[in-house]
Amino acid sequence: MAEATKKDMPTETAENMVTLTINGRETTVPKGTTVLQAAKELGVHIPTFCWHPKLKPVGACRMCYVEVEKMPKLQVSCALEVMDGMVVHTDSDTVKQGRKAIIEFILLNHPLDCPTCDKGGECDLQNLTFAHGVDDSRFEFQKYRFVDEGMTTTFDDRRIGPEIILNRNRCILCYKCVRANKEAFGEYDLGVYERGSIAEINAAPGEQVDNPFSGNLVEICPVGALTNSDWRYKIRVWLTSTTPSICNYTSSGINTLFFKENHHNKIYRVTSRPSDDIDDGWLPDVTRYGYQIVNSPDRLTTPLVKKEGKQVEATWEEALEIIGKRFGEIKERLGGVCVGALVSPGLDNASLHAASRLMRVGFKSNNIDFRGDYRYLPESSESPFMRLCSRPFKIADIDDSDVIVTFGSDLIREHANEYLRIRKAFNFGNARIFAVNPYQTKSADVSSLELVYLPGTEESVVNGICLAAIEDNLVDAKRGEKFKLKTPTKSSAEAAKVSGVDRESLRTVAEALAEGKKITFFTGEIITRSRQRDLIASALINLHRLFGLKGRAQMSALARYANSKGAEKLGLLPNPRTVVVDKLRGLWGEYPESPARNTDAMMALIKKEEIKGFLILGSNPVMLYPDREFVKEGIEKLDFLVVADLFETETTELADVVLPLASWAEYEGYYVNLEGRTQKAARAVKPIGQAKPGYEIASLIGEALDPEMFQNEQQIHSEVRQLLELDSVIAYPDDFLEVKADTDGSQGDYNLPLYIIDDWHHSGHLTEKAPSLANFASEPYIEIPPQLASELKIAHGDSVRVESEVGKVILPARISEHTQNNVVLVPRNFSSSNVTSLLMRKKRVDRVKISKVDE
């Protein structure tokens, strides 16, 4: 009996191990390992086309032939499991002969157009033919050719997606792309049709391969059948060199590789740099194509200074002189507390820390924050929400979790790679997976159960789960009693009614949480962006306590941006934790006592004309802060605004001095991913024009104010290291917290909940400048559930008027594939959408009304 329950994962106990011999060397590996993997571990290379480490083997290409003694024929090692006493040869004459035959066979219909093929130089088929093939073919007939209708040549190139070009003649039918698409990404827009020599890979008729992971299909293609317009015909691979980097658009810290050409000072593409702990080697398209903004001709290359109401080009000296003078004046006249700063969480540790020092030592001001797109932020660093954020989280632990709960997260849009992890757990494991969201998301595909709650009732959902557990005796009764003292909600039935989730579903989650041995539970942007994030976090902390999750669960609020976690750890908050404050005081010998203001408070003070000078590094609050008018009115009243960014934005437009900021590819930087892991992004190219990295800008501004403020790089790095070493986990309180459900009902005419999301292929305010990503989506839209659309007689592409209490925009309609309930979604990545003008910072859930615009 015991054995039957253990069979899931091969563990390294003696009875689970198998000993075999490969090329005369003995090796012992766990049962279930394939011969190919066993050989790989021994350092024995076996050539393959169709094998991929993250996909189930199919044995389609036969290239991985090995000879196994006592087996009559050659075996495909990728699909052959090891057995005790196996004697394997990977290099015998029979094997060599077999490989030759396979290469000859694959080449039967493969065009020999390597000189014009974009894959030339990094083509598996080219390389393996050279290594193992023959220089002649016995095949004398006309090769089979796919010819498109209306074409006379056999040069069959067709675009099957915004970024993918397919050449069916070059395809060797390894199915790697189709398998990855279905298995790893859960996408069904690519298939293999027919069979034999006329079999072809193609997009489903009338469909485009435009899923958010489509770039991976090109990367894993072993030949030149799939290419992308990003890289194709621009440069040969052997003319480039590579630089390791990490993704600047996601908080996972996805490992990437830049392909660059030094003489052009230009990056040509980004590929994966597989890391099993973080990304499994898959890149979302925003990571793959987002680098293109670095090469953009629209980049800011020189400082701009406002003269007579117009921004004109200036030198750094001029710009810094003005900054020093104007900031100096404000500091002298009104004090440094009248200056504030907002920095982007996409900047590296050094830049964040240099900015912090500039504000705290240079201005003696605590007005600094990195959260430019969240309303009503927590004041204290030990608020329930900040406690939840600080909890440890390991991406790789998702794989073998037996219960996974994602709460308030449109996962694939926020954490694409964690979505893939969960998909992996769904495909291979026995995890119970729950997606708990205010609208249906694509996570439903990989969930055992999706709970859809009414917008703005998060704490009732959590309370409902807790109460269901208490009522059905799934948790300790004493703890249950204590929980009830702090929760006015009487029963799970009441919570179910408020949240719109049926009690049965709440109970199902409760059961899983009570039984789970390794639980992953995390919250996403819908919680982080909520005005009531502290209340929701309190409910979650109660849940953690009630179920006794300590030691058997990782529960956290996931960071959203490339270095949000770093900013948190380095104290880029108005009120950092005491340990951080103490450390900073120790390092600097001083720490300002002035009142601390977060983004929201700073914006309010700017509007009241109490903060007169402002510095923005890489943020675009005018576009992204969820109340456009509020921010814009304030910023227009500022005496002096300095903005550093890569491009001209809605915010730089209002600046007195604009500074060109270097991108993450242009200097060496360290970033802390959502797990708290510090990773390096090396410098791939020189900064464009006169652009400078954030730390240099902060340092120069400090120097302009006071020559003693100069910070050298070594000093910054050493301070950063010391800060990162501090323990960042904030303990949970010793008792249950008060959680009184808050209500935020519909408001008259405006009763349709609106959620601001990221487009599938975009992240932040810059990616629309990347041409490849613009090919996927370049125009704003409003996603409307099908039912609502038919009620309002709105068809795909119709213009829709979206009105809230404070604003009105007109957007083209998209009929949603996933969302069924009455919620509309608008992406915030397109500057022309103006969507933040619909929002009010005081609202918990934004509500609008929509109507079709009559022609």
Next chain:
Amino acid sequence: MILTQESIQEIKEKTAKYPRKKSGILPALTVAYRQLGYVDDEIYHEISKVIKVPYVEIAEAATFYTMFPKKSRGKYLIQVCHNISCALLGADSLISYLEDKLGIKKGETTADNLFTLISVECLGSCSTAPMMQINHDFHENLTREKVDGILETLRSEA
């Protein structure tokens, strides 16, 4: 919907017994083929909706199997084996003979909708090559005269 209510019902019944929805693809295609004599893109989409399996999976399976033609076939489907044994014993010339005789090319159907001619891979009857299969029957050790006779009989039966 081109599929009739009866077919849809039958598809639902047949596919319900599989633990994985994907396993229901072939039974579903078989039902559709029996109703229509063909299965094309439009039908793939309909089946996809009925059994809730992505379109691509259905198209892949349907195009892999020769038993699910995209266009209607004639009353008699003539499948001539062109693999090695049959080829050595004159399958190719037999195919051109049939083409001439029926006035159609390989893969086409006669105007009276009676015959469809295709060539296929080995049908497992090498010892009686050359051979062909018409609907469910094997015709073996073929000669031109024999073929004439077979076609005659079928025409008269039709």
